Amino acid sequence: MLELAQVHSEPVPALVESIVAQSRDEKFVPFHFWSEWLRCAAESCDVHDKLLALAHGLQSHNVRTIEGQTLWTDLPTLPWAIREAMDTLADVQKPTSFVNIHTFFARCATDGLVDTAVWAAVLCRELLEDDKVEQKDVYIAALDAWIQHGGAALYNHGQPHHTTSPICRAAPGFLE
Structure with missing residues (x-):
């Protein structure tokens, strides 16, 4: 194939x-x-x-x-294949693959090919909310890839009221 x-x-x-x-x-x-x-x-x-x-x-x-x-x-x-990839390819026990797939998802988000920003949110939550996360250095490397390759997309290029990205949503009236 x-x-x-x-x-x-x-x-x-x-x-x-x-x-x-x-x-x-x-x-x-x-x-x-x-x-x-x-x-x-x-x-x-x-x-x-x-x-x-x-x-x-x-x-x-x-x-x-x-x-x-x-x-x-x-x-x-x-989108289904991306979801499946998070179960099969984003394995923190395989650090290179883990960072590479997150780098690619960040590139996809920046490119506008497909919205993958939710995976940055999932990555952040896993790292910040789970006290028992192993291999934090691998998570941090993947987050670094998101910031380098997808930071502007995650931040909506500095534009307010971005409602389509799960990472940028705010409560109604919060940004007004």
């Missing part, structure tokens, strides 16, 4: 063409593609730019409808 070596070696247009061709087959499962896409992101930060370019390249193709969404324009099942 999608391998890290392939992402490293092939140009984005060739990857897009190959994936679009595969996705015309009714047996193609977008969730599996997104899971592999996220696995590549967790394995190496070196491919993050290319993975984002790949997703944007795919979005310009309307292949078919899946569960009421257009493949690829609507990025069907990507």
Whole structure:
């Protein structure tokens, strides 16, 4: 489906063409593609730019409808794959993968590809509210990645009254 070596070696247009061709087959499962896409992101930060370019390249193709969404324009099942990745790829016992996937989620939020800001909130809560968190240094490295790569998106680029991000919501009237 999608391998890290392939992402490293092939140009984005060739990857897009190959994936679009595969996705015309009714047996193609977008969730599996997104899971592999996220696995590549967790394995190496070196491919993050290319993975984002790949997703944007795919979005310009309307292949078919899946569960009421257009493949690829609507990025069907990507949010589900992201949720699943938090259970499978964001393992603090694998520090590099943990930091890489959070770095990629921060990049996705900043890029506007998909709203992943909730995972920054989850990360903060786990670190700040759980006294028994092990490997705090790994959590701090992941939070640092969020600040470096997604800080402006988390802070809504300094604009008030951001109501769509779970990280920036305030009680009604609080900011008025």
